[in-house]
Amino acid sequence: MHVDDSAVVRALTRRWIEEDPRFELVRSCIDGEQAIAQASAAKPDVIILDVEMPKMDGLAALPGLRKAAPQARVIMASTLTSRGASTTVRALSLGAADYIAKPDSKVLGSADTYRRELVEKLLALGGRAVNPVTPASRKTNFQLRKPPPRTGLAGRPNVLVVASSTGGPAALQAFLGPIARRINAPILIVQHMPRSFTKIFAQKLGEHVGRPCREPIDHDPIIPGSMFLAPGDFHMRVAKSARGFELRLDQGPQVHFCRPAADPLFESAASVYGGRVLGVVLTGMGSDGAVGSGRIVEAGGRVIVQDEASSVVWGMPGSVAQAGYAEAVKPLAELGSMALSIMNGEG
Structure with a gap:
């Protein structure tokens, strides 16, 4: 229609x-x-x-x-x-x-x-x-990673990185709504959107989840309690600086036909934070986030993804699961509580 x-x-x-x-x-x-x-x-x-x-x-x-x-x-x-x-x-x-x-x-x-x-x-x-998704038709040609041993507060992630595309705005609100105020670590988000949309969406997302969210500027410091949404038409990456950690913005080539893309954020977070990263991949078309998720787990970090039944399109999370990088594939309603547990060193 x-x-x-x-x-x-x-x-x-x-x-x-x-x-x-x-x-x-x-x-x-x-x-x-x-x-x-x-x-x-x-x-x-x-x-x-x-x-x-x-x-x-x-x-x-x-x-x-x-x-x-x-x-x-x-x-x-x-x-x-x-x-x-x-x-x-x-x-x-x-x-x-x-x-x-x-x-x-x-x-x-x-x-x-x-x-x-x-x-x-x-x-x-x-x-x-x-081809509606039913329990009998769900893709099962993937193997979940074994979660690492619990290390408590000493080993909990220092940053949460999140990727989404088609269906992402509503999914981000549902995922972050119950947990954003209960996580002190920085939250860094890539949602595939054009430049004219991201500033507005960052503000709306922050209002919805009760934690300020904005587009970063180049060299913005990454500090506890911060939440950033990548601006449209710019890749957002994590970098070390004299002050600690900061965000760098660039207009390098599109990745998976996207800018911003999740892979540059995920890969750079793994490079800077090592194993102290939790990656979350929500609903979206394509395979953006799969390569970056691989870098996170190679560095010792953790990745969880949204399941097919609750996704608008199971492209991005499906590609991560099928590559063997996800330790959990959860309905959207359960993903937030699992992320909160991991971020607080309890899961």
Whole structure:
């Protein structure tokens, strides 16, 4: 199902979807009210929902659509303006699975980028409906690492590094909400997001979990109680400095087509902190975080990941588990308590 008040965008999207035999456009709606009225009968697997529309916009329509079509994954289609970014971040925090930047007539090639990203997201999110995860169908072709011996407070991690992508904003809130105020160690996060989104999301995340969170600036010191979210279009790495530890930002090549990416953060944390790192990989497309998780466990650190059933897309956590780097694969509701136990030297 596609919901957009622009006739041009609706026509383009219809053409692209109908040209691909893997997809079927079950409805094309002009606003949120029309979409809610038709969603139950249409039974879409994925809803592409415009953020800004007259009559009823995407944010207002989201709760009604999730109620009318609870099986559907929602992709928010947004301009990269500050207003569009703010609304999209709110929608992602309320359970929208992903977002896509709408094509901009002023930017050469933006329509091609939109089409490519749309196909990727439809395949990733729609595949869950075609092949739903049941206990019998869950991937079991991985072996969990044996947890290291308990060493108490002396061996507990000095830093928590977290990676997420598709479905990540809501997952980060659920994961960190019960534990962020109970962990004194720094928390460093990579969520795949564009530059216009990350500052807003960092603020919203901090408000939700009750611990200040912000984008770092280059050379920001890493101190107890700090929580940083990597800024869009910058890799975030850990480095040693005369003052202790600090964050470095760079615009080096994309990793897994992403910047920021989790691997640079995870690898640098392992290099600087050695075995005193806990890595957590949440829902997301692709395999970002797998190489970095390998570096963490090679250095003596620990890695836990979200399970397939509770993930929007089990790409990133699945790649870590299948590589043999995870010591636990847990539902999102259980992952926080396990991380808290490890960070406090109790697990």
